[in-house]
Amino acid sequence: MNQARDLIRFPEQAVKAGQINAMGLIDEILHYVIREYRLRVKPEVIGDALNWLTKQVGDQALNDCLFFFADQFPPLEVYQRKIDLQDYLETSTGGVPNKQILLEEMVMLWLANMNPAFSPYLELFDDSDMEKNTEYREILTSLKDFFETQPKFGPEELNLIDLLRAPAIAVPHSLSGQLDYIRAKWGYLLGDYVFRLLSSLDLISEEDRAIFKGPGPARIYDYAGLDLEIERFSPDSDWMPSVVLIAKNIYVWLDQLSKQYKRPIHRLDQIPDEVLDQLANWGFNGLWLIGLWERSSASQRIKQLRGNPDAVASAYSLFDYQIAGDLGGDEAYRDMHYRSWQRGMRLASDMVPNHMGIDSRWVIEHPYWFVSVDSAPFPSYSFNGANLSWDERVGIFIEDHYFDNTDAAVVFKRVDQWSGDTKYIYHGNDGTSMPWNDTAQLNYLLPEVREAVIQTILEVARKFPIIRFDAAMTLAKKHYQRLWFPEPGKGGAIPSRSEYRLSNEQFQAAFPVEFWREVVDRVAQ
Numbered sequence: 001m002n003q004a005r006d007l008i009r010f011p012e013q014a015v016k017a018g019q020i021n022a023m024g025l026i027d028e029i030l031h032y033v034i035r036e037y038r039l040r041v042k043p044e045v046i047g048d049a050l051n052w053l054t055k056q057v058g059d060q061a062l063n064d065c066l067f068f069f070a071d072q073f074p075p076l077e078v079y080q081r082k083i084d085l086q087d088y089l090e091t092s093t094g095g096v097p098n099k100q101i102l103l104e105e106m107v108m109l110w111l112a113n114m115n116p117a118f119s120p121y122l123e124l125f126d127d128s129d130m131e132k133n134t135e136y137r138e139i140l141t142s143l144k145d146f147f148e149t150q151p152k153f154g155p156e157e158l159n160l161i162d163l164l165r166a167p168a169i170a171v172p173h174s175l176s177g178q179l180d181y182i183r184a185k186w187g188y189l190l191g192d193y194v195f196r197l198l199s200s201l202d203l204i205s206e207e208d209r210a211i212f213k214g215p216g217p218a219r220i221y222d223y224a225g226l227d228l229e230i231e232r233f234s235p236d237s238d239w240m241p242s243v244v245l246i247a248k249n250i251y252v253w254l255d256q257l258s259k260q261y262k263r264p265i266h267r268l269d270q271i272p273d274e275v276l277d278q279l280a281n282w283g284f285n286g287l288w289l290i291g292l293w294e295r296s297s298a299s300q301r302i303k304q305l306r307g308n309p310d311a312v313a314s315a316y317s318l319f320d321y322q323i324a325g326d327l328g329g330d331e332a333y334r335d336m337h338y339r340s341w342q343r344g345m346r347l348a349s350d351m352v353p354n355h356m357g358i359d360s361r362w363v364i365e366h367p368y369w370f371v372s373v374d375s376a377p378f379p380s381y382s383f384n385g386a387n388l389s390w391d392e393r394v395g396i397f398i399e400d401h402y403f404d405n406t407d408a409a410v411v412f413k414r415v416d417q418w419s420g421d422t423k424y425i426y427h428g429n430d431g432t433s434m435p436w437n438d439t440a441q442l443n444y445l446l447p448e449v450r451e452a453v454i455q456t457i458l459e460v461a462r463k464f465p466i467i468r469f470d471a472a473m474t475l476a477k478k479h480y481q482r483l484w485f486p487e488p489g490k491g492g493a494i495p496s497r498s499e500y501r502l503s504n505e506q507f508q509a510a511f512p513v514e515f516w517r518e519v520v521d522r523v524a525q
Helices: 017-040 045-057 059-072 085-090 098-113 116-124 128-133 136-148 160-170 175-190 193-209 250-261 273-281 297-305 329-342 361-365 400-404 447-463 477-484 504-510 515-524
Strands: 245-249 286-290 293-295 318-323 346-351 355-357 394-397 411-416 422-426 439-441 466-469
Touching: 017 045, 017 098, 017 116, 017 160, 017 175, 017 193, 045 059, 045 098, 045 136, 059 085, 059 098, 059 128, 059 136, 085 098, 098 116, 098 136, 098 160, 116 160, 116 175, 128 136, 136 160, 160 175, 175 193, 245 250, 273 329, 286 466, 293 297, 318 329, 318 447, 329 346, 346 447, 355 361, 361 394, 422 439, 447 466, 447 515, 477 504
Parallel strands: 245 286, 286 346, 318 355, 346 466
Antiparallel strands: 293 318, 355 439, 394 411, 411 422
8 A cells, every 4th residue: 555655745645554453443343333232232133224224225226235335345255256246145154144244344334434534544445436336325324214213222322323433423533542432432342352452552652653753752750659669779888889980982992092002902901001090090990891792793794784884893782791802801801800900990891681682692592582573573574684693503684674774673583594493583672762773682571581681690790890781771570561561552662562462460470570679689699
């Protein structure tokens, strides 16, 4: 549909999957309401309606209208040519005469055309040929007269036609508004449809957020209830409140030092003593070295493929928690640690607990530790670019539209080259802007993932007395659920995740303890 529309001149005409889904759900719910009317009020009502119409417009006019409708909007069996249209009209499906099924579907067609919020998608259900070639309008007018003679239904005791039209009359220009109306007014009728309705609203919300123009308006958070949870922070040691910290992006700093001293300075153990003396004399007693860990080679490759030949990998897209080999590895780190400590400076490091690099050791060896799905969440996604993996057993591909800046996909593709198993793993994302396309999001619903990260934190803590946790708020249970496994009706933070909604009870069962509380307690042990 989008390919057939002039979106260059009229971008507002773009078709969105959430809107199509909402229309389909509204149609399905209206069918459900008719079914509930038949079950609760009058089982034979559609048959009686056909008899009424026969008397009002005549048998031939009614049959001609139903035949023309089924020709324009054929039932599946007719469309697949498994049955002749005339034979279909004279037979039944599941014990229900097909004429009754067609009459109900024809009512749905009319309701769609009468609904202003459906009008942008008229090519799916345009009934203008029906009006020109049959007694369609007269039949529907007479049908409403029939339902005026029948028992009323619904919360406001309306005739069935007025009940079915009520959402479009109440909220004429908004599909999400009509779904909200249905939820508020018809909730007691809907049963399990309530959860699908909430998911449909979430999908619309996701699409509205997926334009990636930034974080949007500031939100005022409600902190009510936080006072009910007793804090158990680690006790401060004497030195902690007096830390004066300076941050150094390690590769930038080494390049600056190389130019200053007019010699290659590429390793931690090559940093001159007088540089550390100067920092200590300036009053710094903490040195935060950003980018010490072995970084993702895929991160650098992505930046190069996008036109930056001199780029280095992101400091927050990690291959593994090892001191980078080109910085001298553990040996150079120990030298730097010792010399800094002699001058009263503690080393500090970053840690990224919520994601790893897309080609990290964990992605290669433990793909099920990450938030993933078995098929691409959006049909427009394609993964035909360069393989970013260093391991011949696994293929790693980011979504093609990154390279021409036309999209920012929420997943990348991981292929097991030996078994053919394919996973679409979500990029790290905090729900405020675009996904971080060189990262893979860890699945904290898995206890083995939480344990692996805690063990890694303990290893980092044995090297660095000061750790800065990147995007730590994303692992608070409140935010982790909001981002990755939202409650029905509360999705929209990350496109496609509302499909994997969990009730609060399900989420709490899988993720029972706040991760950071567990970290504090384990570090204390």
